[in-house]
Amino acid sequence: MTATKILVFAGSTRAGSLSTKLAAAAAKELALADADVTRISLADYALPIYDGDLEKEVGIPDNATQLARLIAAHQGAFIATPEYNNSVPPLLKNTIDWISRVESSKVPYRNRVFAVGSVSNGPIGGARALPDLRKIAQAGLGAIPIPEKIEVGRAREAFTESGELAVEPVAKLLSRVCRSLVALAGRLAD
Helix, strand or coil: CCCCEEEEEECCCCCCCHHHHHHHHHHHHHHHCCCEEEECCHHHHCCCCCCHHHHHHHCCCHHHHHHHHHHHCCCEEEEEEECECCECCHHHHHHHHHHHCCCCCCCCCCCCEEEEEEECCCCCCCCCHHHHHHHHHHHHHCCEEEEEEEEECCHHHCECCCCCECCHHHHHHHHHHHHHHHHHHHHHHC
């Protein structure tokens, strides 16, 4: 039996990004759940701001097509996002906007299972970004979100020096989210 392939990335590329820390912690948990994990940074897939005129003039950027192919090569994905003004950051929204322009008939990335997590220094852990991320991923990518999610509040204190989640209930929730993602993605891949 082959391991379920899960793609992991953060919606931020800032140095020391808390969502990147959550993505790293999720990648470890996914590996413990016997997933074949690929972790990427959106910094390696730079994209211009989406513009329909630009798309008409020069087409879909290669990085958008590469990301769509990466998603297609995995049964699921874990996306960690910060919360910007009660929603997802522009980088993540723009990335999904471009990927959504890649014809799924050419690159069959639709119907992949997604899990989402958010981080914030506030008490609710970026929770306001997650409904938007789910909606954008479902509509733009044809994603199937799992019902579980993770929000990490007071995120500056939430991680140990080694990148583990410091609060046991939050660490257990991340484990549950990751195991649910692997289980559903594995079942749908069969």
